[in-house]
Amino acid sequence: MQKNNGQELAEIKKTLKNLLIKDLSLEDITPDDIRDDDALFGEGLGLDSLDAVEIVVILQRNFGLEVKDLENRKDVFYSIDTLAKYVLENKKNGS
């Protein structure tokens, strides 16, 4: 049975949260601690510019997405919500 967009988006969010925790070594944080609309950088999860580069690597390795022009893609990297939508849209475009 084919998944609908809502189900796929939820799965991508879950995957992204797990990947962020593992690959960014976010100790003492569980996926449930990260709200979908929390800001990833600054006041929110407290990530920084080096983490942004790590997220680019995460997207490349796990979703086959190449993010260029990182400086102008801040909207994509704002939260798990925006990141997951970007992954969903671009995976579909690519397929």
Place this chain on the structure above:
Amino acid sequence: MNILGMGVISACGRGVDYFEKALNEGWKKPSEIEVPHLKNRKSPVYQVDLKDVSEKNLFKKMRRSDKLSKMAVVAASEAFRNSGLENMDKRTVGIIVATAFGAHVTTFNLLDDILDHGEAEVSPTVFSNSVHNAVASYISSALGIRGPSLTVTQFYFSFHYALQLSRLWLDEERCDYVLVGVAEQYGEVLRYIYDTKLTMAGDGIIRPFNFKPTYQIPGEGAAFFLVSKRNSDNVLCKFENILIGGGAEGPGPVDLDIIDTDGILADESVYERSLSKDVPVAAYSPVFGSVMTGSAFNCAAGMLMLKNQIRYGNPVKDNPHGLNILNDTRNGPVELIRCIRYNCYGSNAVIYLRKKSLAND
């Protein structure tokens, strides 16, 4: 060169107190890990468990670091704290890290990443942790130290060269204090080398006085010392002299010899020739494992003996050559200790540790 503070993390646990306890209690069975390429699939190792470390605030500052850097920062932080000089001007403190293998675990992870994902998809964090001065950088960053920092990488005597360099920095007044120490991490590649080139102690016991054949059990950890020419009430003892390559006279009769035998050399008979029947000998590698920079851990044991005026009995007492080994732990005066290390070419490096003396230096 006075020693104002020391910090140790090893398989014995995090902190000098745990190290001291281990010296008092003697040999303990190492942990065992699964190794797929071995016949019985189990292999002993003296491994550090960072879950024991309660300093979460310190670790928050180094979220991205690898285990090598974490161990080093924990030990360096303790050395700094124990000196009672945490509030000093951090611009006057230098850092020298000695290591034989450095961040080899992270370096091999990086190479694996390149092979698996290609150069474009390598983690920048893994890359930055694989560079040699990463450990010193993390110490500097976590402890706010702003003096010079350097990493000395040398196979057998890196700690000895680091100590000599510390003395030079202090003599040149490049800094007033130096945080000097060692860090080594156990990893699969090291395991492979140990298994194929050396003989593993299958029963989990390093026998430091066997000399030939020798048996090793890999260890890991970090030991750091805050040294200075300055005196203070917190002085533990002092590095009297560091001699590399032989030829020079020592500073006089010693009360105890500590030897670095741990099975990393296939033939350690050369140590026997450097010992005297009149001087008791000890070796503490069975407590922390076979480590290329094990001299620092043996020195830490020596420092505790000088500070507490106690002689720790050998953790493993097998003595096939009838040496004058320390059998039991007992109190008694200790003034000067000689720590001896040999490399595979028969050259040695010797560290003399002397009891604290406020009148001198």
